[in-house]
Amino acid sequence: MNKKFFLLFIVLLILPLTTLSTVKNIILFIGDGMGTAAVDLSRMVLLGKEKFWDFENTRYIGLQKTYSENLLTTDSAAAATALSSGHKTSNGLLGTLSDATATKSILKAFREVGRSAGLITTVTVTHATPAGFCVSMPDRDELAIADEYAETKPFDLIMGGGRQYFVPKSSTASKRTDNLNLIKNFQNFGYTYISNTAQLFELTGKTPKIIGLFSESSMPNALDRNYLNTPVPTLAQMTRTALNVLSSNPKGFFLMVESGKIDFRAHANDTAGTVWEVNELNEAFKEALSFLKKDPDTLILVTADHETGGLTLLYPRLQLIKSQKATNELIVSLIKNKDINQSLKTVHELTGIKDIKEEEIKKIKESSTPEIELSKILNERYEVRWSTVGHTCANVNVYAFGKKAELFTGVYENTELAIKMFSAAGVSPN
Numbered sequence: 001m002n003k004k005f006f007l008l009f010i011v012l013l014i015l016p017l018t019t020l021s022t023v024k025n026i027i028l029f030i031g032d033g034m035g036t037a038a039v040d041l042s043r044m045v046l047l048g049k050e051k052f053w054d055f056e057n058t059r060y061i062g063l064q065k066t067y068s069e070n071l072l073t074t075d076s077a078a079a080a081t082a083l084s085s086g087h088k089t090s091n092g093l094l095g096t097l098s099d100a101t102a103t104k105s106i107l108k109a110f111r112e113v114g115r116s117a118g119l120i121t122t123v124t125v126t127h128a129t130p131a132g133f134c135v136s137m138p139d140r141d142e143l144a145i146a147d148e149y150a151e152t153k154p155f156d157l158i159m160g161g162g163r164q165y166f167v168p169k170s171s172t173a174s175k176r177t178d179n180l181n182l183i184k185n186f187q188n189f190g191y192t193y194i195s196n197t198a199q200l201f202e203l204t205g206k207t208p209k210i211i212g213l214f215s216e217s218s219m220p221n222a223l224d225r226n227y228l229n230t231p232v233p234t235l236a237q238m239t240r241t242a243l244n245v246l247s248s249n250p251k252g253f254f255l256m257v258e259s260g261k262i263d264f265r266a267h268a269n270d271t272a273g274t275v276w277e278v279n280e281l282n283e284a285f286k287e288a289l290s291f292l293k294k295d296p297d298t299l300i301l302v303t304a305d306h307e308t309g310g311l312t313l314l315y316p317r318l319q320l321i322k323s324q325k326a327t328n329e330l331i332v333s334l335i336k337n338k339d340i341n342q343s344l345k346t347v348h349e350l351t352g353i354k355d356i357k358e359e360e361i362k363k364i365k366e367s368s369t370p371e372i373e374l375s376k377i378l379n380e381r382y383e384v385r386w387s388t389v390g391h392t393c394a395n396v397n398v399y400a401f402g403k404k405a406e407l408f409t410g411v412y413e414n415t416e417l418a419i420k421m422f423s424a425a426g427v428s429p430n
């Protein structure tokens with residue numbers, strides 16, 4: 001046999017083995033509340049209508065149906081349970097069925113076989129989406145979830161906001177009713193605790209267990225970061241470190257990365273705020289994409305748990321939206337104690353919209369929901385409509401990259417996404 005044929009023979013021998021084998025690493029991005037219209041609008045505003053988000057640049061695209069067991073419109077708890085375990089459950093339930101049976105999540109399945117697991121979010125680490133991957137609880141009480149984390153240590157790495165649930169009541173800004181220090185508890189079990197960007201950058205891949213709590217409550221909105229100038233990391237910076245740390249396990253890892261504030265901004269119908277949180281997800285996704293180039297034995301998924309806000313795009317005034325310099329949340333907090341004239345000046349400055357009138361500022365100030373009032377005023381100018389301040393039951397997109405990405409095309413239930421992950425990784429859902 002000459003050399004050429006011998007090589008061909010070897011390739012033909014190996015090929016079926018490689019396609020049959022399973023994926024070592026899974027990186028799952030969840031844009032909380034990220035419907036198709038949010039993806040479209042943010043792309044048009046920040047990149048221009050002809051461009052694409054990096055996470056859109058794949059031919060392996062699917063749609064998942066988001067309804068929960070008891071309601072057409074899901075909450076993040078039931079959705080996280082479906083996405084993590086492959087079981088529909090009722091709204092409000094975390095990693096548990098209506099009959100109180102605990103579900104087994106993809107994260108648990110990874111750890112069972114000695115692979116590592118991590119969770120990252122821009123909201124509190126005890127919020128429904130990360131919690132739905134690692135606890136089994138009948139409600140979304142964040143204090144109880146923090147206690148459960150300390151009790152069971154269900155992850156190797158967790159990063160985000162929510163320090164208030166981990167520090168004793170004697171510390172300022174604690175939400176605890178006792179003097180337990182859960183951070184100390186984690187440290188006693190070998191976790192490295194970090195609380196700012198400098199410490200995040202100091203970590204090497206050799207720190208196996210990490211708890212990173214960068215703010216008391218949720219982390220600042222992406223659009224407000226420059227204005228506030230607080231030393232908190234971006235979702236991309238957390239993702240880069242997490243990938244570094246988790247990939248030190250030769251058996252592989254599961255990492256869930258949540259851009260959690262898409263949902264928060266969409267609940268407030270804050271158009272510019274929402275747009276920048278989708279960008280936050282895309283920036284983090286780019287870190288995963290460069291990791292995939294280094295380790296092709298990796299599957300990356302980008303999806304949402306549900307749509308929030310019922311965003312409708314008419315003739316969106318892209319440049320106007322792009323010129324907003326702070327979220328509606330921050331603007332409202334800045335004008336709270338200012339008189340009408342000062343408030344008008346701040347709103348003009350931070351939105352770039354000069355025709356906002358005194359009566360409109362008065363309306364914001366008199367409203368019991370001032371942020372929604374400001375959203376209404378701005379959205380009229382932006383020619384963007386939101387139909388609800390809650391969730392909707394629309395399907396959401398799934399974008400897949402890397403090994404086994406082809407499994408994720410088509411239209412399917414949110415539970416099916418989990419089943420596909422179990423099968424891609426060769427871990428048991430039972």
Ligand SMILES: [Zn+2]
Nearest residue numbers: 033263308391
């Ligand atoms: Zn929500």
